[in-house]
Amino acid sequence: MDSMKGQGGIQMLLTAEQEAQQIVTAARNLKMTRLKQAKDEAEREVANYRSYMDTEYQNKISETSGSSGSTAKQLEAETDKKIKNLKETSSRVSPEVVGMLIKYVTTVKT
Template sequence: MDSMRGQGGIQMLLTAEQEAQQIVYAARNVKTTRLRQAKEEAEMEVTNYRSHLEAEYKQKLSETSGSSDSTEKRLEIETEQKIQHLKKAASQVSPDVIAMLTKYITTIKT
């Protein structure tokens, strides 16, 4: 009788282990999907922002075409200042964004 009970216990443990593996596998799939989605959204946002800046630059460039070299230098300086400002802002926000994404991705709702 005890050997039958032991066999049933082993079978239950094997079943529980398989269920746990399925849960872990599903959680990994969800995490991978979230990471891909976040990466795609970030790339799309960067692309949109870059195209916006390029369009803005081209517009200013067309408005000032035929102007003197000083206008061109002024635009280059303004552009460089904006780039530096954006880099500074991005570096300040980056740790918070990374922490938020890490928390969101590693938190599994059950």
Template sequence: MDSIKGQGGIQMLLTAEQEAQHIVSSARNLKIGGLKQAKEEAEKEVALYRSKLDTQYQKNLSETGGSSGAKRLEEETEMRIKNLKESASRVSPDIVEMVIKYVRTVKT
């Protein structure tokens, strides 16, 4: 009789183990499904945010005139270069005179 009880107990343990495996498997599948859903939602949010930023960038670009900003910067740079060249040509004779005077002066 004890052997029959022992076999029945073993069978109960095997059945309980199978049920536990099913429960764990179901929980794992739910977890994987939840992670996939969260990933898909995050990808949608990223795409929406990227689209929003791109739209805002295009709007800002059209408002500022796009390449006109670069053109304006180039014009300002050319103007500054011209001013520096003019300033250099005005003071150049004075600088040459100072250098010649310094070279001619002998220190003893």
């Protein structure tokens, strides 16, 4: 009778082990499924963010390139004005500077 009881206990242990193995396998499968879903969600979010940032970048590029022609013309006009002012100032001061240089070069200190 004890051997029957022992056989029943072993059978119960084997059944419990099989059930535990099935539970562990189901949990692993569920975990893998959830990880795959999380990965897919993350990839979608990255793609959406990349698309958004690319659109923003293209908008910035179009804003700056559209006005670059007028900006270049404005800078050119300002540069021409500054060059003209420098030439006028140098032509006004040039005789004084030349005279001062001649005076210092020809003066002998003793």
